[in-house]
Amino acid sequence: MLPELTDLDHFRTLLNDAPGADTEATSGAEERNGQLTKPPGALGRLEDLAIWYAGWRGTPRPEIRSPQVIVFAGNHGVTAQGVSAFPPEVTVQMVMNFQHGGAAINQLAKLAGARMDVHALELDRPTADFTQAPAMSPDELLAAVQTGWKAVDPQADLLVVGEMGIGNTTPAAALACVLFGGDAGDWTGRGTGVDDAGLVNKTRVVAEGVARHSGDIQDGLDALARLGGREIAAMAGAIAAARVLRIPVILDGFICTAAAACLARSADGALDHCVAGHQSAEGAHSTLLSALGKEPMLSLGLRLGEGSGAALAIQVLKGAIACHSGMATFAEAGVSDG
Numbered sequence: 001m002l003p004e005l006t007d008l009d010h011f012r013t014l015l016n017d018a019p020g021a022d023t024e025a026t027s028g029a030e031e032r033n034g035q036l037t038k039p040p041g042a043l044g045r046l047e048d049l050a051i052w053y054a055g056w057r058g059t060p061r062p063e064i065r066s067p068q069v070i071v072f073a074g075n076h077g078v079t080a081q082g083v084s085a086f087p088p089e090v091t092v093q094m095v096m097n098f099q100h101g102g103a104a105i106n107q108l109a110k111l112a113g114a115r116m117d118v119h120a121l122e123l124d125r126p127t128a129d130f131t132q133a134p135a136m137s138p139d140e141l142l143a144a145v146q147t148g149w150k151a152v153d154p155q156a157d158l159l160v161v162g163e164m165g166i167g168n169t170t171p172a173a174a175l176a177c178v179l180f181g182g183d184a185g186d187w188t189g190r191g192t193g194v195d196d197a198g199l200v201n202k203t204r205v206v207a208e209g210v211a212r213h214s215g216d217i218q219d220g221l222d223a224l225a226r227l228g229g230r231e232i233a234a235m236a237g238a239i240a241a242a243r244v245l246r247i248p249v250i251l252d253g254f255i256c257t258a259a260a261a262c263l264a265r266s267a268d269g270a271l272d273h274c275v276a277g278h279q280s281a282e283g284a285h286s287t288l289l290s291a292l293g294k295e296p297m298l299s300l301g302l303r304l305g306e307g308s309g310a311a312l313a314i315q316v317l318k319g320a321i322a323c324h325s326g327m328a329t330f331a332e333a334g335v336s337d338g
C-alpha cells in the first residue's frame, strides 16, 4: 500500500525509510544464475540486470508482465528567455499527439507491452522564470510530486517515466549544476537544437538561475522547487512511489535523470531500484549518469525524451528476465558444467 503524501517532509521521511531490495530473493537469483546453461558471466550485464530485478520483485525467478510507462508534461516560464528551438505551445500539442497515439513513445510502449498514461500538469500555468523567482512555491511542488506519486499503478512490475516540456533541458541543467557543482557550461546542451548563440544564451540563463537560488537549496527537493518544473517534480514523485512499492524503474534521458538526481540528493539509496535505460545525446547526460553511478543500457544517440529510450530498454530487460527465469540449469538439461 502506498500512503497518501501529506507534505514535503512526509515525502522526505517516506523516501528515507523505504525498504531495500529483498536480500533473500537477490541471493536466490544469484544462485540460480550460477546454475544456468551458459559459461559464467557469458550473458554479461543481462545477468546483473536479472539479479537486480529479482531482488526488487522479491522472487528469485521473476517475470515481467505489467510494465507501465507514464509521460508527464509541464510548461516552463524560463522559455521567455529564448532557451528552446521550439515554441512552448508544442508541449500541449504533443500531449494531444500522445493521447491520439501518434508519438514515438506510443509506438515503443506498445511494442514493449506496456500500459501508457499521460499526465499534463497545469499547462496553462507555466512555472515562474527561475532567473526572476523560484520556479514553484512549496505547495506547487507538493502538488506536482503528488501527481507523480499517485500516477504509479501499484500492480505494475516495471516503471518508465518520461516527460514532455518545451524548455525543460534548461531546468534539468540548472538542477544538475546546483546538485553536483561545476560551471553552467558543463551541464548545458542544445536540447531540441539551439544554435551556437542560443547555447551561449542558455548557459547564461542556467548560470543566473543557479547563482540566484543556490544559497537557499539544502537538498534535492529545495532544488526541484526553485529550479525544476512540474513534470520534473512529478517524475521524482513517481520514481519515489516506485521505490516505496519496490517497483523497479528504468530511467530515460537527461531530464528524467535530473529528476532522479533530486531524490538521490534527498535520501541515500533513493535510486537503488533504478537502472539507466540509455545515454542521451544531450551532452551532459553521461556526466550526470556517472555522478549517480549509473551505467546506461543503450547508447543510440536518442535525445527525444518522452520515456523513449527507457521504453526501448524494457525489451532488453525482458530479454534478461526471459533468460534468467526460462533457461534450464546444467542439472535439468544434463549439460556438463565447467
Ligand SMILES: O=C(O)c1ccc[n+]([C@@H]2O[C@H](COP(=O)([O-])O)[C@@H](O)[C@H]2O)c1
Residues within 6 Å of the ligand: 083, 084, 085, 086, 163, 164, 165, 166, 167, 168, 169, 170, 190, 191, 192, 193, 194, 252, 253, 254, 255, 256, 280, 281, 282, 285, 302, 303, 304, 305, 306
Ligand atoms: O531526454 C533527453 O535527454 C532530451 C534531450 C533533449 C530534448 N529532450 C526533449 O525536448 C524537450 C526539451 O528540449 P528544450 O530544447 O526545449 O529544452 C523536452 O520535451 C524533452 O522531452 C529530451
Ligand SMILES: Cc1cc2nc[nH]c2cc1C
Residues within 6 Å of the ligand: 086, 090, 094, 163, 164, 165, 192, 304, 305, 306
Ligand atoms: C516535436 C517534439 C516532440 C518531443 N517529444 C519530446 N520532446 C519533444 C520536443 C519536440 C519539439
